Amino acid sequence: MKNFDRYTVFEQAKQWVYEAGEIIRASIDKKLTVDTKSNPNDLVTEMDKKIEKYFADEIRSTYPTHRILAEEGYGDELKGLEGIVWIIDPIDGTMNFVHQKRNFAISVAIYQEGIGEIGLIYDVMANVLYHAIRGEGAFKDAVRLQPLTQDLKLSESILLINSIWCAENSKVNxxxxxxxxxxxxxTRAYGSAALEFASVAEGIIDGYLSMQLQPWDFAAGVILVNEVGGVTLHASGRPLNLLGSNPIFTGNQQIKDEIIEKYIELK
Known part of the structure; x- marks a missing residue:
């Protein structure tokens, strides 16, 4: 698409992310209204909705031809990823936000014709921004993240594994x-898919497995992981579905094949 200056859009997105973080921090100790969605553990707060609306309003007023895929209802009805699409999770790790008041993130990704161009994951309470522009590397604030190690053994790895793998209705062996x-x-579990992807990109975790992630959970993280030489796949080894739920592996390419071929058996 013409007139898509990645660097200008990145700077604008970064500004909105920081501003949204300020809104959240200013209200972190106020009483929350907490509702549930698909199940009692699937939480949503008025802050999730407020932050998503903030992004939607800013994007539509600044970039009226861009479209939005988002979690809390302020996005567009998308059947494809043509053009420029913003994929947004206003608070990734809502349970952490409610119970811990930390360990949650704002996740923003910008895709052009289905290709991830810009990814931002903002650890709100730590005031740390992970970010990437395709082909330009991944960064933690101003520090460039190093390529993932090329001599990793599975037996020496630390993995993030979402506990939903063990649920009664799980489709995995x-x-x-x-x-x-x-x-x-x-093994570890952080409770925020976005921060788990960021940890993989940073190289402090070697791989992440989750049975069910939506595009807004992983869209920004995929871009970061790609920029350090990692890989993100449907847990069966197929490409990701960017418009629906996926069981996912992301991590170091040195352990990807062994994990998918030997240990992930989808029912």
Missing amino acids: EKKIQELTSLVRG
Whole structure:
């Protein structure tokens, strides 16, 4: 698409992310109205909606031809990723936001014709911004993230594994996941997919598995991980569906094949 200056759009998106973070921090100790969505653990607050509306209003007034894919209802009805699409999670890790008042993030990705061009993941309470422009590297604030190690063994890896793998309605072979967790050096869970992707991009976590992520959970993280030489796939090994839910592996390419081929058995 003509007239898409990635650097100008990136600077504008970054400004909005910082401003949204200020809005959240200013209200962090105020009483929240908390509702549930698909289940009692799927939380949404008035702040999720307020921040998403803030982004939607700013994007539509500044870039009226751009479209929005978002979690809380202020996006567009999309059947494809033609043109320029902003994919937004206003508060990724809402349960952490409600219970801990930390360890949550704003996630913003900008795709052009289905290709990720710009990704921003903002750890709001730590005031740390992970960001990437396609082909320009990934950064933690002003520090460039290094390429992921090329000599990693699975037995020496630390993985993030979402506990939903063990749910009764899970579509994965739980015994295989138990074998994997017993093989690797350790497992973790942070409660924010965006920050989990950022940890993979930073190289402090080697891989991340989750049974069910929506595009707004992973769209920005995919761009960051790509920029440090990592890979993000549907857990079966297929390409991602950027318009729907996916079971996902993201991480170091050195362990990708072994995990997907030996330990992920989808029912």
